[in-house]
Amino acid sequence: MPENRAEEIVRTAVAQALERQLASFRESVVQEVLREVGPALSVKPAQAGSSAAGLQKAVARIQAGTTQKEILRALLDNTVLYSGRAALFVVKNGTATGWQGAGFSNNDAIRDFALDMSSGIGARVLQSRTAGNGAASDFDHGFISKFGSPADGKVALLPLLLKDKVSALVYADSGAHPGTLDAAALDVLVRATSAWLEVISQRKQAQKDGTPDAEMHSAPSGNDPFAAHAPLHTGKAHHEAESVPAAAMSAAAASGGSSAGFVLSPEDAEVHHKAQRFARLLMDEIKLYNQAKVADGRKHKDIYDRLKEDIEKSRATYLKRYGNTPAAIGNYFNQELIRSLAEDDVSLLGKNFHQ
């Protein structure tokens, strides 16, 4: 049997075995995290949004992500349900660099912001690898000065651990609304994200190694999901950080719904992956060819009107290729349109844009 054929068979078998484990793995992670943080939840009466059911949904949304970027983006989106503002910093060699923010008036400014980790809460969290809460005055002064102090003067910093190392930090505060910071809920979300990133990382490594799924639970992963992060000042593109391939995609993830249930075949997962990449490429090209229009559209909240022709031509191209494939349910074109062109703010597309 030719070597490449044998490799193909092994890859398919491994991928199928991994897929079978996905649903139960995800559920066990959810339960494990909830069990671990249960005591914290029972001590502090849950707010409306931090009920177990609400948290379970938030965790499920995070775990619907199949790439590093999707997972971290979901973490941020759900973090602001339990806080006023949130930011994620990637930690490398003891330095923390801004990745994305949510809830700030100038989210873009978070990118590549270098957090001072030499003292205060930052230093303590990095050293203890446990979440830290405290006064804004005990946090990086440069950050507080640039983004403003939260109304109640309290901040939280949570470490996102991968293989027992702090790979990222989640900053959260109540922003302009005192009392909205729910540290226990945030702890759940960050722990769930850590666990899910480990799962994805191990799955990817297992696939790469061709190891059967049974070994997945014990095999140490040499794959660092944050390895691809490259801040702007390094001269490397952010794009790289987005390119961690999906080990597999659940249909739930594709449709943006619950993470439980049906799992895609490896072939379908590959189609989803390609469709998403193609949608991303189409958006990149719209941005490249129309930089001024994109900037104006964002400013005036009418991106769709200004770029309607390019958007619709791109959509037609996308649908021609993926409209009749299993990836059609993923709606990746609109997802990327909102994520990439509108920077996750659908209102920037304008009133004439309909999903």
Place this chain on the structure above:
Amino acid sequence: MSFINFAAREINCKIVYYGAGLGGKTTNLQYIYQKTAEQQKGKMISLATETERTLFFDFLPLDLGSVRGFKTRIHLYTVPGQVFYDASRKLILRGVDGIVFVADSQQERMDANAEALDNLMSNLKEHGYDFNKIPYVLQLNKRDLPNILPVDTLTKDLRRKDEPVLEAVAFQGQGVFETLKEIARQVLVELKKGS
């Protein structure tokens, strides 16, 4: 494929610069056009719309030699790079004698390079052309930028057969004529085979 103008005693060949949007195809052509003597070249014809920049011109290189007493006139074309102009790209490939794939060396354009390369293979197939028999050069452009991938990586990911790989900084002219000479050489070899 090439056609012969008996009256002018010229063999006309078509070379297409293919690649992802804003990768430097047009820049290659513009540089060649600027550096070619007036008496050797025809008009530069631009099929440019607001976003689509398709160029065409022909010229008669003096140093290419002749095939059985016929001079070789080369027609250079670019294709629109943006993904959704596929129909234009397919049309321009018709009758092609040689292809230069202009790859953007920036790492964030690797998906675009891969897409353009797949698109090239697909369009050649639709025309019934055998890629393995078509003269072909891979040009790695924008080598002056900071966020580029190493040549080895690009070559590994983008090379489709044993084609020559040339580095370029097209807007400075680096690698532009080297690429043209290589593709013209290959085309001429094919012509001589056929003669």
